[in-house]
Amino acid sequence: MNVEYVIVADWGSSHLRAYLCQLNQQGTLTVIKSAKGTGVTKIEEQFEQHLMQVIAPWRKEFGQMPILLSGQVGSTLGWKEAPYLPCPVSLDRLATSCLTFICRGHPIYIVPGLSCEIPDKHSDVMRGEELQVLGLLLKHEKYQQGRQLICLPGTHTKWVLVDNGEIQFFKTAMTGELYDLLTSKSVLIQKKTNIFDADAFKLGVDKANSSSVGSFSHNIFSVRTKQLFGELNQGNACSYLSGLLIGSDVHAAIATEQWNISDITEVVIVGDEHLSTCFAMALESQGVQTRVVDEAEVAIAGYSGICNSLFLKDLTQTAI
Amino acid sequence: MNVEYVIVADWGSSHLRAYLCQLNQQGTLTVIKSAKGTGVTKIEEQFEQHLMQVIAPWRKEFGQMPILLSGQVGSTLGWKEAPYLPCPVSLDRLATSCLTFICRGHPIYIVPGLSCEIPDKHSDVMRGEELQVLGLLLKHEKYQQGRQLICLPGTHTKWVLVDNGEIQFFKTAMTGELYDLLTSKSVLIQKKTNIFDADAFKLGVDKANSSSVGSFSHNIFSVRTKQLFGELNQGNACSYLSGLLIGSDVHAAIATEQWNISDITEVVIVGDEHLSTCFAMALESQGVQTRVVDEAEVAIAGYSGICNSLFLKDLTQTAI
Structure with a gap:
């Protein structure tokens, strides 16, 4: 397929983030324009109409180019279901397993999510983060070798174990969603602030680290009592809670069997x-080395990897 | 003081529950009438007006009898602050430490809350539950001897250690509040139900019991994945979540040092x-014996204990 322009979009529950990109013959996407829209759970199933409205100016200028979608758009709550690929899964299967159809002349590709299951122990799912993992491995080739643990913090933290370029296992923690609920709807925080207080954060992490057994619902009440006892105030209580939540998440991730x-x-x-x-x-408070990589670069690299496989694989080799 | 009628009221953040009682010479309260009002955080500091409105018919019939108040009414958010008594604390101090004042001819007594603190480790507070603990010890005298662990589940679970009638230490868990937030505002539950499914509850408890390290925010995502994998449905997901939350709370309480x-x-x-x-x-799933006692009986016994000390102590001995 001779493809010069592609639309890629992360279409999650709450937001749609679309990018008009140019695809060169080396399989690299360059973002030309971007646009925002509404998440799949908030548009009353008007998927086609909403997407076409968001990309209308690009359609007018560049015609019926392919559209690559990732995230909750492929879930049971989304436009069309792209079934989960079960782990262990090699990431080159993401492109070959896309759900494809035509809509108003555009070839549409929905990237499948991943699932993992250890019977009676753990079952988990992701949609969207698999693309960032793919992008990471393509952008930083050294991570295609050996065992890698990748942490993707957000509303739901994902901890992903990669072995020689294959996703073996992953775990989800509700850390971001709990932070939002507890800072806006609970007795713990009277007034939410966005100021980060590193000392209070560290105090929360230390509290989580020093808890040898699962005492989350006991520990979090300390956000309130420390305010009553004058050890925290309205300005730094959120940072302490954040430390407690992230510390607990990291504590559990480190101990994952x-x-x-x-x-x-x-x-x-x-x-x-x-x-x-x-x-x-x-992580470093527990003696674990870390490396932070740029999220935006990695996401575009992930979309590039899929486009490369879908549109250029006769010309270049896919990297993994 | 010659007292025949008393009003007792639990005045918390969300609710006011008032009882008109008759006090006999043996120090026992008998409830004659009850009335409901609004919690202290919801009446824009119109404490006096609100209380007088709720008890207006009783005032008219029985005059200016004493009013005994417990709960958040004595906090910094309440009517007047009745400072916390620090643990260890003997419960006979509740009556002698009441904050007292006169309002429209009524003698008012606000029961103080309790605090406990282990520097750098744990700080905690309660308001209202101390009265139930007092009531328990008065109603069931055997608990005045030796070490007792008392569990008071609710919006915030309290775990209270009593030694020879004295409260030594207590811990709070946000279990009930987390359940309310997670069932009504999170991605975990699409539709809240009040049907109790004992098998799903047990499954949640087992999940919490089998977690050897603090993995609360990891575990709770299983409420969602088990629905996606068909192991739970909309009808029993709440019961599973309840099992997970209560199981975690109990797990941490059992391990408390x-x-x-x-x-x-x-x-x-x-x-x-x-x-x-x-x-x-x-608790029983972890091999711990339990005994459930009637909450309403215990509460009235607690108020009786205070009235006994305040109004009759020259006639009868207080039990503890």
């Missing part, structure tokens, strides 16, 4: 800059 | 009937 943390050279963190720094601090 | 659970003959549970049964199931 599906990997041995001492075998991991460094945990690679892919996410928003502030959150990534927080996770790095919590 | 301020008591040795093997020294505790039985955990005494004082709370709402359904919640008490749930906590009993979770």
Whole structure:
């Protein structure tokens, strides 16, 4: 297929982020324009109409180019279901397993999510993060070799174990969603602030680190009592809670039996800059080395990898 | 003081529950009438007006009898601050430490809350539950001897260690508040139900019991994945989440270093009937004996104890 322009979009529950890109013969995407829209759970199933409205100016100028979609758009709540690929899964299967159809002349490709299951122990799913993992491995080839533990913080943290370029296992933590709920709807925080207080954050991480058994619902009440006892105030209570939540998440991730943390050279963190720094601090407080990589670069590299496979694989070799 | 009628009221953040009682010479209160009002955080500081409005018919009939208040009404958010009594604290101090004042001719007594602090380790507070603990010890005298662990489930679970009638230490868990937030505002539950499914509850408890390190924010995502994998459905997901939350709370309580659970003959549970049964199931799944006592009886016994001390102590001995 002779493709010069492609639209790629992360279409999650809450947001649609679309990019008009140019694809060169080396399989690299260059972002030309971007546009925002609404998430799949908020548009009353008007998927086609909403997408076409968001990309209308690009359609007019560049015609019926392919559209590559990732995220919850492929879930049961989304436009069309792209079934999960079960782990272990080699990431070159993402492109070959895309759900494809034609809509108003555009070839549409929906990237499948991943699932993993250890019967009676753990079951998990992801949609969207698989593309960032693919992008990371393409952008930084050294991570295609050996065992890597990748942390993707966000509303739901994903901890992903990669072995020689194959996703073996992953775990989800509700850390970001819990932070949002507890800072806006609970008795713990009277007034949410966005000021980061590193000392209070560290105090929260230390509290989580010093808890040898699962005492999350006991520990979090300390956000309130420390304010009553004058050890925290309205200005730094959110940072302490953040430390407690991220510290607990990291504490549990380090102890996960599906990997041995001492075998991991460094945990690679892919996410928003502030959150990534927080996770790095919590991991380093437990003696774990980290490396933070640029989230935006990695996402475009992931879309490039898929486009490369879909449109150029007769010309160049896919990297993994 | 010659007192025949008394108003007692639990005035918390969300609700006011007032009772008109008759006090006999044996120091026992008999409830004659009850009335409901609004919690202290919801009446824009119109404490006097609101209380007088709720008890207006009783004032008219019986005059200016004493009013005994417990709960958040004595906090910094309430009517007047009744400072916390620090643990260890003997419960006979509750009556002698009441904050007293006169309002429209009524003698008002606000029961103080309790605080406990282990520097750099744990700080905690309660308001209202101390009265239930007092009531329990008065109603069931055997608990005045030796070490007792009392569990008071609710929006915030309280775990209270009593030694020879004295409160030594307590811990708070946000279990009920987390359940409310997660069932009504999170991605985990699409539709909240009140149907209790004992098998799903048990599954959640087992999940919490089998987690050897603090992995709360990792575990709770299983509420969603088990629905995606067909292991749970909309009808029983809430019960599973309840099992996970109560199981985690119990798991942490059992491991608390301020008591040795093997020294505790039985955990005494004082709370709402359904919640008490749930906590009993979770404790028994870990081999801990329990006894559930009637919450309403215990509360009135607590108020009786205070009235006894305040108004009749020249006639009868207070029990503790």
